[in-house]
Amino acid sequence: MSLINSAPKHSKLLRLLEPKKPSSFLLLRHLCAEPSSQPPKQDDEAIEATVTQALELLQQTPHHDWASSQPLHTLLFPSSNPSPSVLFQITRRLPSHSAALNFVDYLRSNSALQDVQVLSSAFLAVLNLAKRESNSPETLSELYRVSKEWKIPLNVDAAVLLVRSFGMAEMVDESALVFNELDPSLKSTYVRNVFIAVLLKDGRVDDALKVLEEMLQPESEVPPNDGTRDAFFHGLRMKKRNGRWLSIEEIVQLVVRFGEHSVFLNSIMLNKLIVQLCRSHQIDQAWDFLRELMKLGAPIEVSCFNAILSELGRKRDVNRMNSLLREMKDRDIQPNIITFGILINSLCKLRKVDAALEVFKKMSEGNDGISIEPDVITYNALIDGLCKVGRQEEGLAMMKQMRSVNGCAPNTVTYNCLIDGFCKGGEIDMARELFDQMKNEGVMPNVITINTLIDGMCHHGMINSAFMFFNEMQGTGLRANVVTYTTLITAFCNVNNIDKAVELFDQMLKSGRSADAIVYYTLISGLTQAGRMNDASNFFSKLKEAGFRPDIACYNTLIGGFCRTNKMDKAYEILKEIEDVGMRPDAVTYNTLITYFSRLGNFSVALSVMKKMRQQGLVPTIATYGALMHACCLAGEIDEALKIFRNISKSKLFPNTIIYNILIEALCKNNKVEVALSLMNDMKVKGVKPNTTTYNAMFKGLKEKHSLEDAFKLMDGMIIDACNPDYITMEILTEWLSAVGEIDKLKTFLKGFEVSPSDAALETLQA
């Protein structure tokens, strides 16, 4: 009796014999979404019966007898076309991969089997079993060798299994072998994606690019898909250290080429790329890139535009910000709160606060039917902008306004901006009031708050208060940082209390804060200005020992100090060091040397330094001419100085206040007060503002000539210019005006400056 004929009849019975072991085939059917009421197809039942029967036979018969087993042959090869599905099911349900391999061997030796794909699929089952059994790459390797020996081509699933398994076992050469030996028609996008991931994981970037290259061709038969994109870009990030990094340009180019196949990066990855381009100062490239992607139909979110806008804002490039905004509008991309935040902040940083306020108004009023509620950050940017231009009262009003907006309570930053505004405006009392207010309100001050206050006090002559406040804060958990120390060190250097500055530096290190380059520069400059060049050199060494590389300004500080103390050998040492570390002297370096030589009266050397400066591609600056003019004046060669002055206008430079001061001072000293007065007039015409030094020089000159009326005119001018008198002004005027019985004029003069009694005045009195 033929088993084939009886198989369908027995199918039910056979299934009942194995009730606890439903075949995965049936399990699969069960899991399918198809209606369960539908009875299983007759075919499926037939297949299942055959498979079960075959498995029984195979297990009962030793494998070397399989070839001679007639029942087996009859069951499996009922015709010239055995069912591939049956053979695959049997193979995968054999107890081990070696049994399965024997079965494949049995199949291949059977001449009834014509279709090599059947063998391929059975071989896949062998590989699956081997992988599940031991996951040993050596076994898989051996099986791959067998497949070639038996001339059983791999199918896609087998290839993927091998490529991926070898990749996971870090046997990437094996993966590559499988891929390369694969039939070209099988090197599908899917197989390539897997291979690319394997290559990148191992750091073989160029190999991965080669595989990708074929996919990215315009008429590619294996075009990239989302899987390719994920495998490639994720792989690039996860790749081993030894793999080379693709340049941002290469990545951008690849992203565009993916785009040509309508495969696009998600918005987060795209944004990261744009930000990276912008950060590496390639705004144009970022913009072109974005345009290119939009042309290809990529969905672009506002965040990408924001990234570019923000970089343009940092560069203060308002024109291009505007054209980007126009482009957004043309493309119907709606700005969000971040867009407005960038605009407002950029305008504030450009000191265009009114324009920022206008944007703010537009945003909350709603433009084109869209209104955006401002947030704390928007308000803070505006308040900071107002404070930075001296409109702190308006900033205060803005804080009041923000309280009426939901979820927009002032925070530490809000208060810090206002405190800084009032400090810079000299209203230290108000700043302290705000400090108390924030604490009462439960807004925690941070180290920036105390640094701002300390800096404000220091800049307004309240260094003692600042130091007391600093000490007070140390007990409250508001730990000082290197900025706090630098602020105080600067202040003590400015009042020539260098020892205290150094003491603070030591205290800072002792308390565990590490110094940065800035605090070193500050001290080096302070010590240099005090003429303590040995100490300055000492800190210069410490700076380098701490691992910082001095910049050119730091070198210049020292050269200037050594020049002023006539230690030219030391100055040359520094010049040599600049060269040794591969840096180049800048205009300030040359100006410092020109100053030194022209002060010595050695004009020929000074001029040859200037020549060298030009040879080095540096253009003399206004300070270069100032140095020469000053030296001429010191040597009594005022006409020579005036000649240089007239020559300045032939260059592209403009004389500034210092240049005029040099001449005015010299003219007054040499009894040429009339010429000095006409120069002052010239300043007014040219829009150059006189300062306290200018007025002091003039007062001295006028005093010598007893030109009282001219002095009164200048006193009025000082009030109009809001140019504060200093102790020199007071000394000259007090002496002169009291001697001529005009002390009332001095009192009226002082009233013009409305100096309110402040802690600063108190401190000055106590000092």
Add this chain to the structure above:
DNA sequence: TTAGGGTTAG
């Protein structure tokens, strides 16, 4: 969205 510094000519 907030804080610190140093270089040249007066």
